Amino acid sequence: MSRQLRAPRFDPRAGFHAEGKDRGPSVPQGLLKAARSSGQLNLAGRNLGEVPPCVWRINVDIPEEANQNLSFSSTERWWEQTDLTKLILSSNQLQSLCDDLRLLPALTVLDIHDNQLTALPSAIRELGNLQKLNVSHNKLQTLPEEVTSLRSLRTLHLQHNELARLPAGLERLASLEDLDLSNNRLTAVPADVALLPSLLRLSLSSNQLKSLPPEMSRMKKLKHLDCDDNLLETVPSDVGSMESLELLYLRRNKLRVLPDFFSCKLLKELHLAENQIQTLGAEHLQHLQAILVLDLRGNKLQAVPEEIALLQSLERLDLSNNDISSLPCLLGNLHLKFLALEGNPLRTIRREIIAKGTQEVLKYLRSKIQDDGTTQNDSVPVTAMTxxxxxxxxxxxxxxxxxxxxxxxxxxxxxxxxxxxxxxxxxxxxxxxxxxxxxxxxxxxxxxxxxxxxxxxxxxxxxxxxxxxxxxxxxxxxxxxxxxxxxxxxxxxxxxxxxxxxxxxxxxxxxxxxxxxxxxxxxxxxxxxxxxxxxxxxxxxxxxxxxxxxxxxxxxxxxxxxxxxxxxxxxxxxxxxxxxxxxxxxxxxxxxxxxxxxxxxx
The missing domain is CATH 3.80.10.10 (Ribonuclease Inhibitor)
Structure with a gap:
């Protein structure tokens, strides 16, 4: 459809509106011309205090060069130029956005991170094609409910703001795959978040959460969950039924016990550092068939169960800064690439052995298995080294x-x-x-x-x-x-x-x-x-x-x-x-x- 047919939808006079010097900060005409051709406009880091009106009206006003009666080739006719689909306004001094935002209904990407925004305009609901919205590193205290109307949205980045709550109706964002709410002031996560049907990645780190909603177990597609740096004392037991979960971050919380990861058979990384976990039992480990990284540093563990030998895929194990006095010899059967033991009162392994690195520790533990009467052929899986x-x-x-x-x-x-x-x-x-x-x-x-x-x-x-x-x-x-x-x-x-x-x-x-x-x-x-x-x-x-x-x-x-x-x-x-x-x-x-x-x- 031509510009002449679309323009009246926004402003009957838009096609005849001339840009004057009194219309705010200017944008180089070369950038605007290139944007009409490519559909992308990057105004990052230009120290803008407001968005120039010519940006909002780029698809409805006659270009300045056309008003100057410049000739256009067949590929430069302004009424056949591309709608703006990507707008980058990051790293400026913007304190607000006006409702003229609705004049860019074709936007698929809007990046306004690193500004001074305290709110978003209600007109954002008009961006029905928007797929990625980045408003991180601003000063948002609330998120308008109109955001939940963006049914095509796949990525929503809100980290490093001042959000204390989220609007109702988030479950309507049926296409959302990546939601980052880290470094805000959230004290609770609404159940609506757990009902997002397509969500693959959710970051809630660096908030003030004391609990997670039990509805989290319904997030059957979620692969990455980051809850670092919160006040969590427990994790809902139903988290163990998140069958697609691959990465789980729970560092720097107040956890004392863990759920059973009975359905998390795809979990590859489990980060639990700097909590208050006292016990690691067989029930916590036996279903972690795909685990590659297990980070337990800075807890209060006194023992490691022998069932840890079941984690045959494990590559990195961090047990540093706990209260562990001995290790199960069967730990030597694992194919670990990295084993951290510093800061434990270990009595069964000499310090010089630990100082020689992971492979020497594993070798020592395997030798203890042989001393106990078990042959190496029975206890150590055949690898390239054997x-x-x-x-x-x-x-x-x-x-x-x-x-x-x-x-x-x-x-x-x-x-x-x-x-x-x-x-x-x-x-x-x-x-x-x-x-x-x-x-x-x-x-x-x-x-x-x-x-x-x-x-x-x-x-x-x-x-x-x-x-x-x-x-x-x-x-x-x-x-x-x-x-x-x-x-x-x-x-x-x-x-x-x-x-x-x-x-x-x-x-x-x-x-x-x-x-x-x-x-x-x-x-x-x-x-x-x-x-x-x-x-x-x-x-x-x-x-x-x-x-x-x-x-x-x-x-x-x-x-x-x-x-x-x-x-x-x-x-x-x-x-x-x-x-x-x-x-x-x-x-x-x-x-x-x-x-x-x-x-x-x-």
Whole structure:
């Protein structure tokens, strides 16, 4: 339909309205012309205090160049131009939006995050085609009920506002898949949210929730639920019947007990750190068949049940900062890539074994099974590490474990046929440890679409190539026992990296690139020559919970490191500083940080 037929719907005179200098802030005519052609207009970061009227009227007013009698080619005729479908107004100074918003009924994306908005206009109900609405990082105290009329909406981001309640009727958003309500002032979640039929992702973190509605169990499609940083004391038992749930975040609450996850057979990550959980029973674990990550750090656990050996898919287990005095030997049967035990009063495992890392702990536990009379063949599943050494590559492990293992071969390079064997197989784990590699095999980038775990420890690497930054699915990287003194800036693209092990290398400073990887949870850099640490940059690493700086050259510990409250495990033993003294260090991370905060100059 032409512009001439549509214009009267909004304003009978719209087609003849000329833009004057008195109509608010201007927008370059080139941008408007491009928007009429592409259907997209980006006005982010222009310090706008209000939206120029010409933006709202872009589809109803005659363009200024047409009023100036400029000639149009067949592709530039203004009455045949594209309706605006995407409008970005983020990072400005907008305090309100006017009802002229209804003049853009074709919008599918409206991004107004990072402004000063306190309310949304009721005219927003006219945007019947809207699929994505981002109003995060504003000052909204209420959400108009008209939002529930947006039946095509698939993404609604409201995080970092001042919302204390939500409007009734949210269940009418039948197409909504992603709802982010984090960092608001919600004290309750209306049952309407739990009735959203298409919701896949729900974030409620950093609110003031004391409970969740029992109707949550009806969310049969929900895959990602984030309830971090609230006041939850219990979780509805029916949460265990959310059969599609894959990621569950309940960190930093007040939980004492857990529900039975009897139907959560797809659950891959369960994050329960920093609660008050005292008991972990078999009933909590036996149905977690697909679990990959189990985070229980900072609780009050005194024991780990033997049934944890049932979690054969488990890759990361964090038990740090609990009250655990012993571990079940059957834990050694798991194929863990990361096991955190710091901050526990363990009596059955020597500290030097724990300091050697996950694989040494698991090996020790397996040896205890044999001491108890159980043969290794009965207790340890066959993996690539237990097959005959003459095999060049274990194709069974590649298919079943998605593991490419060419470790302990004393090789100076990885043969091409090893990589050739992966062409028709998905590989998530690479183990090239205990060889004589002087550089990382270039063909490892062929696995960039799938690989998440790389072990290059115990080699002779003196540098990391820039191409390594292409492994953007990487979550775990082991580079210990090499000759490294720096890391390339390109590693900042490893935006999913959670753990990096740099122990026993030649670093003199903390690699600068690590400060720019926001997902890092554990940095292990003991037994190097690190002489300084920047506490201000460490503080910005919001997810960093473990920092191992043992056996380095730190002459002093900056007091500001005490303000890095996200750190749950800070290891400083074996450095030449005088304070804090050993008596403080033995009391644990919390005592060390409290001491450091007390030394910050007033």
């Amino acid at each position: 097959l005959p050494s003459e095999c060049r590559v274990n194709t069974h492990a590649m298919v079943t474990l998605k593991l490419l293992d060419y470790s302990d071969k004393q090789a100076t390079l990885i043969p091409d046929d090893i990589f050739d064997a992966t062409r028709s197989t998905i590989i998530t784990t690479v183990n090239f440890s205990k060889n004589h590699l002087c550089e990382i095999p270039k063909r490892i980038v062929e696995l960039k679409e799938t690989v998440s775990d790389v072990n290059l420890s115990f080699n002779k690497l003196s540098f990391i190539s820039q191409e390594f930054g292409l492994l953007q699915k990487l979550t775990f990287l082991d580079l210990r026992n090499n000759f490294l003194s720096s890391l390339p800036e390109e590693m900042s693209s490893l935006t999913k990296l959670q753990t990096i092990n740099l122990c026993f290398n030649r670093f003199r400073v903390m690699p600068a690139v690590l400060y720019h990887i926001p997902t890092l949870e554990a940095v292990l850099i003991s037994n190097n020559q690190v002489g300084s640490i920047d506490p201000q940059k460490v503080k910005l690493m919001e997810n960093l919970s473990t920092l191992d700086l043992q056996n380095n050259d730190l002459l002093q510990i900056p007091p500001e490191l005490g303000n890095c409250v996200q750190l749950r495990t800070l290891l400083l033993d074996g450095n030449p500083f005088r304070v804090p003294r050993a008596t403080i260090l033995t009391k644990g991370t919390a005592a060390v940080q409290e001491y450091l905060r007390g030394r910050i100059p007033a």
